[in-house]
Amino acid sequence: MLIAVCSVAVFKRMQLPPILAYLFAGVLAGPQLLGLYSHPQEMHLLAEVGIVFLLFSLGLEFSLPKLLAMRSLVFGVGFGQMALTTGVFTLIPYLFGIPLSAAVIIGGALALSSTAIVIKQANEMGILNNRRTQLAISILLFQDLAVVPFLIAIPLLAQSGENSIALALGGALLKGIFVVALLMSIGKWVLPWVFREVAKTRTDELFVLTTILIALLAGGLTYYFGLSMALGAFLAGMMLGESQYKYQLEADIRPFRDILMGLFFITVGMQLDLTVLWDELFTIVFGVIGLMACKVVLVRICAAMVKSDSLDAWSAGFKLCQIGEFSFVIAALATTHEVLSNQQSSLIVSMGVISMALTPWLMTNSLALAKKIVTKPLSPDATSQFSQQTRLQQHVVICGFGRVGQSVARMLKMEGIPFVAIDIDPVRVQESRNAGEPVIFGDASQKDILTNASVTSAKLVLVTFDEAIKAKQVISATHQISADCDVMVRTKRDYQLESLYNAGANQVVPELQEGSLMLISQVLHYAGVPMSRILKRVRAERKGRYDHLHGFYPGETTEISYGTEDKLEFIHAVVVAEDAACIGKRLSEIDFSRMRVKVKGLRRSGTELIDPSGEAELQPHDVLVIAGKPRRVERAERKLLEDV
Template identity: 60%
Template sequence: MHNEFVQVIVLMVIAVGLIWLLKRMGLPPILSYIVTGIIAGPDVMALFEQPEQMHLLAEVGIVFLLFSLGLEFSLPKLVAMRHMVFGVGAGQVILTTLVFWGGALLIGLPGNAALVIGGMIALSSTAIVIKQVAEMGILHNQRTQLAISVLLFQDLAVVPFLIAIPLMSPLTEGSFAVAISLALLKGVTVVTILLAAGKWGLPLLFREVASTRTDELFVLTTIVVALLAAGLTYWFGLSMALGAFLAGMMLSESQYRYQLEADIRPFRDMLMGLFFVTVGMQLNLNYLQESWYWVIIATVAVLALKVVLMQLVSWLFKVASRDSWAAAFKLCQIGEFSFVLAALAVTHQVLTTQVASFIISVGILSMALTPYLIEHSMRFARLLSSRNLVSSLNDSGSLSKTVEALKNHVVVVGFGRVGQSSARMLKLEGIEFVAIDSDPIRVQESRAAGENIIFGDATHKDILRSANLNAARLVLITFDQPDKVSKLISVAKELQPEIKVIVRIRKDNQLNSLYEAGATQVVPELQEGSLMLISQLLHYSGVPMSRILKRVRAERKGRYDHMHGFYPGETTEINPNTQDKLEFMHPVIVTANAFATGKSLNQLNLSKLRVVLKGLRRNHHEIDNPQGDEVIHTGDVLIVAGKPRRVERAERFILEGD
């Protein structure tokens, strides 16, 4: 147990060091995980005696990734994209499989082995592509949506290969047609079960969980649902990733989508990192050293041919040239499911170990190049395309304007009384907004009424990204939880440092701390309500409106200085919870033998006691703006303001000097 703990610590240290180093070099974290796996693998450090034991956790990472991907694709959206998924996606898989099948036959491989190799090369890496485009913030543009459509069909295409490979084995007995029919029946059954559960069961489950307002329960339920869906498809002999994707897709139309994605992300990213480590561990450096030139030649050939074939399929389906080139460079690598197929083919003697090692080496090398290709895919597309047509994705029944399409809008955090009133005023002025709220009933009611609202905790970066904060003009925070508000401001400023933030709070006792946290404007409801009352009072008392507005502006600029503190009474409630939040005003009458008699305000220095001198009365007249050299006389009344204990201490000091 001790050795295993040390091994895990060493692996984490290597990963952290490489992520830092490669990030400083401008390289993506995915590459550092693969290099970590190579270093920790059997040919370098041999850190783990049985590295295959880590594969289960790595597969869970893929499950969470596909669950997150499913949250991005509702069933209506998938139907709307059918032209891309079942057109370009199917065309890419079929054409690429046939071309590389023919190439494998030409070099003398058996038909079954050649077909498996063709299928392995046809697949691309969903894990790398989705993670990289999400980090780059281009997940929702047209070119990426085209690439994701192809990836979706590839993930579906894994299933028949998983079924067919054991049946291709020379050790297998029985009818191929019967086995395929049985597998197809299983597939239809499990998909039907998941779709039914997703439509009727999961929304009810998450509504009940969300109503408990327990973050831990919500996170745990999300993980359990993803794993149960994956386990169900695995039990039926299908891909675990397929079940997770279907579960996510069924929840994509619910109001919990963004919170689910935010909750699952830490687990997904951690386990996906482990998956890429296991990919690096599979690289056989001894074999690579012997045949490195053939591996490099094959890698270049695979990348180039897959780009050309993807472009050919896109041309057949009339996809815009620039979009198809950009998508092709995103998809030209060999995918992670190819390694699964390779292991299965070796187990059932469809492929030899040497051929499988060669394909895995080519796959890992192509994966290592993928982040660079994705990052520069648009530049390559511009060089290779002479046209800039509008992608036909827009002609495939696209959905109405989404949150991602909003620009220069307002993000309203908290959709209670104040948030809804603010939203109505924004509507009257034609200003677009998106609201965020964590009350499941309120979100459900608002969505049913057509409001643009997201369910989730706005202190999570992913939730703010879902509200497209980077393109927003300002954030309005309406809930009265100053500590949480400060955290929210910090997160919002990390995503967009120049964003303006308006905060509504009940009282102004944390006004300064919120300004220090980065708020542009803090509006204390109690003080603003009093200002409105005072404005009406002065107006009906005959004060000119210009003077009233000037006084209101001065009060706001001075952060409501003249409205702080009040004289306590018999009914004023003081308890341990309120005594440090209240601000009292208290008159102190200076007696003949008082410590303050004959001393100036500078000498008293009341500010060191953390109280404020609100007024000085002498002979029934108030002295306006008393200066520091003002000397205190017997009979003067000093009006001090501050928290109760500080006021008591100040009075004792003025009278006794203690």
Template identity: 75%
Template sequence: MLGSGFVNIVVLMFLAVLCVASFRRLHLPPILAYLFAGILAGPQVLTLFAHPEQMHLLAEIGIVFLLFSLGLEFSLPKLMAMRSLVFGVGAGQMIVTTSLFSVIAYAVGIELDAAIIVGGMLALSSTAIVIKQVTEMGLLNNRRSQLAVSVLLFQDLAVVPFLIAIPLLSKDGDFSVVKVLTESLLKGVFVVALLLSVGKWVLPWVFREVAKSRTDELFVLTTILIALLAAGLTYAFGLSMALGAFLAGMMLGESQYRYQLEADIRPFRDILMGLFFVTVGMQLDLNVLLNSGLWITLGVVALMVVKVVIVRFAAGMFRCDPVDGWSAGIKLCQIGEFSFVIAALATTHGVLSSEQSTVLVSMGVISMALTPFLITRSLTLAKWLVGAKQLDAEMLNAKAHQEMQDHVLIAGFGRVGQSVARMLKMEGIPFIAIDSDPVRVHESHNAGEPVLFGDASQRDVLTGAGVTRAKLVLVTFDQPDRAAQVISATRQLTEATEVMVRTKRDYQLEALYQAGATQVVPELQEGSLMLISQVLHYAGVPMSRILKRVRAERKGRYDHLHGFYPGETTEISYGTEDKLEFIHAVVLNSHAACIGKSLAELEWKRLRVKLRGLRRDGTEVPNPDKTATLQSGDVLVIAGKPRRVERAERFLLEGG
């Protein structure tokens, strides 16, 4: 029995890998691949798992990790700033959509209680698909995605009354719905307040202590445990597990551990999210789809159109931009994963028949399959619906600059980008900036600055900014991963344009050069160069010699400015332990393995450290000859990554 189950799991993984690889070649999103793999593995085709609902709990943990990651993107002040969207647009969408579909369900012969449940199911959207897709596209922080996320957050809250009401609808006898819902609301307020308090006062201390241990496994385990505990707490109080995970992540969103937490949890999240979509595909009943395929398809189309219009209407009530409203509606027009949970619970308690539940699940799977396609084209469709005369200001601005030649393209219009722009303007050099902060872009437009809204790592955005005609692309934000994406996108469009990247430190210097950057400017080293220039000037060194030395350092990629002698106060974080460069003095005693060898024999390239200097008899040997033989008492000054320095010291002293 165990062997058979193991084989089924291996076959399922093989199907998932094969489907994801095939769909990637066709430029289709992996979500569709997981859904297709689920259909193949489900009861209708290969029957690897006759009861896919048994895997639902494990798959739901994927949603827990997804919401935990989402919470890391939102701080409490940010959520409070979005309260009008969450409790305004979100509540409006949920109430109107539930009411409308409840009336339709009642009109076609479904009992009133069941019709309300059906209305609520159809009103929900897929948090998993929408957030995963916009995150992969790098669009999570723009206005349209923020509006969609606000609605999704309210929908997650709205799931709770339905989960409470369904068991009550199956009970006989008198009971007070108002009393039960009131108790549930009080429980919700209590558990949210508890999680917020724990997150503010306890979690930072926990992760501070865990980080001090410098044990990777402990950090990962603690992250997973916190996410699951928060999810379990809300579930125990009758709320959705996703809500607890979101609150826990939100409390850690402002901590210095945010990026490491996100990196640690990503592998588990992605694998379990894939499993979730596989289980969704398994629930698709192909017999029902074949028998009622036409009506189900028409129902999906009608459902998606109506939901788009309702979200646009709710967004308009709160004076959201028309393009944002349509775009958010297109993102949210599918049926959500919590609808499957509600459908399963309603079927178990006899509120819905098995056939009704199957039709709704089939509609949900089809709508989910269409969602990735719609999300990638949501902005284009939204602009088409609004009309050509009401295009975004950034698009109009892009057209105005389509013919600009030999300009500087600035990726990121923060303080650094704006400072560069002012200097360029003073010299009469044309420029175009790209920024993803809608408020900053709006303010800049009002001031007449040539700034486009968008993600600079997207080739379409770069093309709109005339990257192929630009003299220079300047990446000003200190995010090496995003900078590498911008470099890659630029190099796919043009090899002729120079690319300059600004970074705070020199950790990613080589990686950015390898990505295709023409020049990388680390602020720490440049600041040191300016300080050194001033010191040399006041020390009486001629300015021509100072400028020559500065140019030499830049040309040599700041070779003499890398590395430092570590001390007791040197902080080595989880993310920098393999990026720092230390300088270390190795004293050669009479038993050192390298005594009697020449410097050339030590194979510095194999040791992967640099020789910075040689001291003999208390004095420094300038430009030591590679043929010089090492003696007892010599001091070798070496530089490199901490672990490499340790290995090199062992080799020099002990050999091997």
């Protein structure tokens, strides 16, 4: 972790992606340099959980209707790419005298691309939903399915039994159909009910634990039946992709996913054999260049078969031209069963690590490279058009969709102002969504949830719930995402006013003071005060942060709790006795700011001086009205009367 943290910090400063830093950390910590782990493959299972979480997150983006709509890409372009690329890379080593069984394994390993890098980089770049990336993801999904036959065939190729291979692959197909049907049934009928019940408990820890458990159980089930763990996690995520918990699930899984994905890339870096890299440097470099160029062309050919846009096809090809993480798994298994030699396996791993290291740059520049090949203008992207139509601009994000939030939403709707609400109550979210309200289930203090509510383009974030700690977290998260977005906070009472302003709120509306202000404006109106003067008074009070409305005279019915005793503001009348220490002193001579109280008024001989000047000299029998927190008021009174 120390090496990874330092590497990521240095690489980020050099404007390089974190994936390269993880690969570098792996090479550094590997058995041939620092030697922290002599057997890095022992960490592989834990690291593979990162891919499980990654595919679970991807599944949340690809609901079943969306996947069915993409079936021509998955089973058309995906199948074509896998079959054609495997055939080409099987033929090349076979012509160089490598046995057919080994050549098939090499061809399959080289045909695979890196799901982990492509999806992670696409997610970070915000291009997951455009047509070019979805073409690449369709191919990756089929590749993940195609890994299964290879893992089954490798042990059988060592036995050279063609009949047993056919039987094993047929059995794997039947098991795969059964597991997929089982997971889809559970995802459709059981998981929504589970998360609905968990959400009702309002326990964040339970929701996070359930999310992790579901992802691991789904991956474990497919692993038990001899399929890929990532496939099970993807199916589970896909079943939950249509639920209202989608964004919260993604936010909860993200920290674990990112940490374990980092570990996965470190284990990839550890597998780089520096001896083989040095001895076969020319072969590896030439092989990487030839491999990547060939894969780009083959993806373009396969995409042409289903009449995909040429620009999209070339761009997808540049995204998928590396060797995938499952290639290492296939190479390791083939070496164990002596289908491949150690030398051949090391060459595949070395080429894979180098091609992975080049991928972030290729991902960033894939469209620019494609435009150099295709001279025609960029065709409108259907997904981009859809996202542009639905993307909110200059809208209001309402955090908390209770009575206050709903009242605000109705008024915004009447004025034609767009809004999106965030709420953690599953029943309320379900009811609101059924009525067509734009409500997201989730914790509004999490940056991922705010991002999904398009805070970056929002005009205002309104916090309607009366939880000061949570409100401060929302303020902080909002300003981390968008420094220009204003945050307005509603609070019931005024004792949290200053702390919320200090936390970065642009406007704090204390419900009690606003209610009083509305009542005062009505009273003044009925008393004959002109409306223009009333509005001026109201504006002045709001601008002065309700200065004249703070504080109250306590009584025996005043409730003071442990949480509010240092937050309430009391008003207290101090009667200046004949022997009081403050007699003869001007108000300007008394350091009220040090006592942290304010002078609200001075009464003398039945006459009240509101906001008395600093030159007023205290006399016996004066009544000084001060305001402040209870303990400060007590200390100030002792100081005025006894000078202690």
